Amino acid sequence: MNDAQSTGLSRRTLLQAAGATAAAYSLIGAATGTARADDAPASADKLVVYPIPSGVPTNSSFSxxxxTPGGEWQTVPVYRARAKQVDANTGSGPVFNSSVATFDFSGTVEVSVTSAKGAIGAARIRPLSYDTKSTVDGATVSFTLTEPRNLSIEIDGEIFNNLQLHANPIETHAPDPDDPDVIYFGPGLHKTTDNVVKVPSGKTVYLAGGAVLTSRVEFVGVENARLIGRGVLYNSPSGVLLQYSRNIEIDGIMVLNPSSGYSVTVGQSKQVTVRNLHSYSHGQWGDGIDVFSSEDVLIEGVWMRNSDDCIAIYTHRWDYYGDCRNITVRDSTLWADVAHPINVGTHGNTDKPETIENLVFSNIDILDHREPQMDYQGCIALNPGDSNLVRNVRAQDIRVEDFRWGQLINMRIMYNTKYNTSIGRGIDGVYIKNLSYNGTHANPAIMVGYDADHAIKNVTFQNLVINGKFIGNGMKKPGWYRFEDMMPAYANEHVVNTRFLTSTEATSTTKPAITSPDKATATKNQVFNYLITASELPTSFAAEGLPKGLDIDTATGLISGTVRDNVGSCTATVSATNSVGTATQTVTFTVEHA
Known part of the structure; x- marks a missing residue:
């Protein structure tokens, strides 16, 4: 299938479709120094601002x-996003306008945000963990950034009519518009006749900064393909659909106000990386990223503000079948206006039970969670139903801010008759390390097994801190209290072997044993993910002799990157360490041609 058939437009037609907008963009770039993102060294102070095409809604709540320091001020255009809140008394869902602005920079950038409402009483910039210093002068709040950030600027406590700012890294190695393997959308508003762009194997869809596409992007039964750039999928049906595919990369785009469905669906696929995605939804069942029956998936650096689950991980649903394993979510910010920031386990296969295993959630800020229904609460929800077994889950360095309504944690073996046809098989092995919550709105957390045969086993909390108070061994509490009482949380008799440790206590009395495969296959010049897994709750990981282009996250054991090594095989030594000792394993990495 050629490019014209796959999109309804040829690459050259796509460029011509940008028309006057593209010409205007070139003039703006020439005048302000924003024409190309990769003209200057990454270490230099540089700012790239992209226009919003005519016909795409903007918002005037903020200017x-x-x-760059000492440079001329540049106007950063503001998109109109939509956000939803459920009325707990009527079930209706009022929708509010919100604001989103984006630019690229390197070095240092100064930012000035002026509220159309006039004088600012107080300004808050979140995530709070960034501790972004700002000054307020009348109706303007100003601050300086020295590294990429995804931020919410909130004036006088307003969380709907707020400004979300995506200060991205400078884009490098943008593809050539005339590259035959690139489907190129230049600056401007783009529509396709059937509202779908189908991506063939080996192709890259590139949304340039200032490009807005109203179509769904589909990766179906393909491999070695990408969707990259600084452009926007606006009002598209279901954002990105990725199914039955391998070696797929999504990087840098925004999914804004999808007309239906999820922002990104990953179904029965392998070797998928979603990076620096910004997602906003306001529709019913407006999930962010949903992963079904897939393996070796990395989600990193994303900002998700959604009207349903931000990140959901399941096995079978619809036409997706199989286990779900080796899923990593890291360095991200989650904001659920409805339902869960993180939800695992609801959908599965009663007839042929499946397993969800080896999940990692690391370095995450949860800004909000609001869910009136008890069945769907939990900033972190592990709720296996449909005969699913959930095992080997690691959640570490998670910072939860004062959400509006819900629970910090909800672990239940489910039989939700609305969605399930059988009870979940259980939860076995959850390690929650460095989880902190500061707030007053959390309902008691819940950990409930269904019965003795469908239980929750081997949950370890290490350095759990709630409102500045550590929960665990060494804390002062009445002797007849359980740690769950101090959390507070309810745990029934079918929750077995739960531990609450200090930050320095040993996680095990036995050294680890590595459980991940001793062979892995990568494709040259394609994204690759390999998760080291091991028993006995390792606290660090290492690897030596990796193929070129791959790095290891020593805190989680994820080996990831784009393989640059020559075709062939090499061996690497991977290791997992806890306080008792270190386990090693030789892994053979085979690199194939695309």
Whole structure:
């Protein structure tokens, strides 16, 4: 299938479709120094601002400017996003306008945000963990950034009519518009006749900064393909559909106000990386990223503000079948206006039970969670139903801010008759390390097994801190209290071997044993993910002799990157360490041609 058939437009037609907008963009770039993102060294102070095409809704609640130190101020256009809140009394869902601005920069950038409402009483910039210093002068809040950030600027406590700012890294190695393997959308508003762009194997869809596409992007039964750039999928049906595919990369785009469905669906696929995605939804069942029956998936650096689950991980649903394993979510910010920031386990296969295993959630800020229904609460929800077994889950360095309504944690073996046809098989092995919550709105957390045969086993909390108070061994509490009482949380008799440890206590009395495969196959010049897994709750990981282009996250054991090594095989030594000792294993990495 050629490019014209796959999109309804040829690459050259796509470029021509940008028309006057593209020409205007070139003039703007020439005048302000924003024409190309990769003209200057990454270490230099540089700012790239992209226009919003005519016909795409903007918002006037804020005026945003940015500049490099000593440079001229540049106007940063503001998109109109939509956000939803459920009325707990009626079930209706009022929708509010919100604001989103984006630019690229390197070095240092100064930002000025002016509220159309006038004088600012107080300004808050979140995530709070960034501790972004700002000054307020009348109706303007100003601050300086020295590294990429995804931020919410909130004036006088307003969380709907707020400004979400995506200060991205400078884009490098943008593809050539005339590359035959690139489906190129230049600046401007783009529509396709059937509202779908089908991506063939080996192709890259590139949304340039200032490009807005109203179509769904589909990767179906393909491999070695990408969707990259700084453009926007706006009002598209279901955002990105990725199914039955391998070696797929999504990087840098925004999914804004999808007309239906999820922002990104990953179904029965392998070797998928979703990076620096920004997602906003306001529709019913407006999930962010949902992963079904897939393996070796990395989600990193994303910002998700959604009207349903931000990140959901399941096995079988619809036409997706099989286990789900080796899923990593890291360095991200989650904001659920409805339902869960993180939800695992609801959907599965009663006839042929499946397993969800080896999940890692690391370095995550949860800004909000609001869910009136008890069945769907939990900033972190592990709720296996449909005969699913959930095992080997690691959640570490998770910072939860004062959400509006819900629970910090909800672990239940489910039989939700609305969605399930059988009871979940259980939860076995959950390690929650460095989880902190500061707030007053959390309902008691819940950990409930269904019965003795469908239980929750081997849950370890290490350095759990709630409102500044550590929960665990060594804390002062009445002797007849359980740690769950101090959390507070309810745990029934079918929750077995739960531990609450200090930050320095040993996680095990036995050294680890590595359980991940001793062979892995990568494709040259394609994204690759390999998760080291091991028993006995390792606290660090290492690897030596990896193929070129791959790095290891020593905190989680994820080996990831784009393989640059020559075709062939090499061996590497991977290791997992806890306080008792270190386990090693030789892994053979085979690199294939695309």
């Amino acid at each position: 945003v400017k940015a500049r």
